[in-house]
Each structure stands twice: as structure tokens, then as C-alpha cells.
Amino acid sequence: MFEQKPSKKATLGSPATDGRSGSLASALVEGTRVRGEEQWVRACLQQALPNVEVRLHDDGSRPVMHDFDLMREGRRFAAVEVTAAADAVSLELWKLINCGAR
Structure with missing residues (x-):
């Protein structure tokens, strides 16, 4: 069996909101701004794959980059793109309820 390394515990549940009309909050991860839904997916992956490092790949330096690399023993074995x-x-009903009529 794999030895589990101590790590920061990811909290699962709904993605965080920043209070602006229910939009997902973004945050800096490894010095790069990451959308709230990407943060949530990263936390889910880290929880589901405890022996895998979920490394940010899309640093904004080039267009059309995938979001994360899955790393094991220092080697990338998969790429992850977060889509919705x-x-x-x-969606329109949700916007109307959460954002009000505009």
C-alpha cells in the first residue's frame, strides 16, 4: 500500500463565493490567479487522489494551456482541464434569482 504523506486537508463542498452576486471567488495559487471552480476541482482531486500532486499548469503565459498536471513521483501522468x-x-433563472433583473 502507498504511504500517505501529510498534507493540507482540502475541504469539499460547494465552491466558495466572493459575495458578488454569487460568483465564484478567485484566488492566487502558486502566484497565479485561479478561478473559484478550478480551486474547488483541485481540492476534490487532492482529496480523491491523496498520493498525487495536483500542480497548476496554466500560469497565463500562453493561450490554450490545460489547467492542472497530475504528478506522481515527480512525473506528470495526466493533464486536467476544468470545464463547465x-x-x-x-442558468438564466439562477442569474435572475441571485443577481436580480438588470
């Missing part, structure tokens, strides 16, 4: 899909009607 939402039903347009549901």
Missing part, C-alpha cells in the same frame, strides 16, 4: 456545462434556461 449548464442548461441555458436554468
Whole structure:
């Protein structure tokens, strides 16, 4: 069995919001601004894959970069791109409820 390294515990649940109309908060990770949903996915991956390092790949230096590298024993074995899909009607209703009519 793998020996689990001590690490910061990721908290799972809903992504954090920054208080602005329910939008996901962004934060600096490894010196790069990361969207709230990417932070949440990173926390989920770290929790689900405790022996894998989830390393930020998209530092904004080039267009069309994937978001994260999955690393094991110092070697990348997978790339992760965070995407989202939402039903347009549901999204509009959510915006109306959370942002108000504009």
C-alpha cells in the first residue's frame, strides 16, 4: 500500500463565493490567479487522489494551456482541464434569482 504523506486537508463542498452576486471567488495559487471552480476541482482531486500532486499548469503565459498536471513521483501522468456545462434556461433563472433583473 502507498504511504500517505501529510498534507493540507482540502475541504469539499460547494465552491466558495466572493459575495458578488454569487460568483465564484478567485484566488492566487502558486502566484497565479485561479478561478473559484478550478480551486474547488483541485481540492476534490487532492482529496480523491491523496498520493498525487495536483500542480497548476496554466500560469497565463500562453493561450490554450490545460489547467492542472497530475504528478506522481515527480512525473506528470495526466493533464486536467476544468470545464463547465449548464442548461441555458436554468442558468438564466439562477442569474435572475441571485443577481436580480438588470
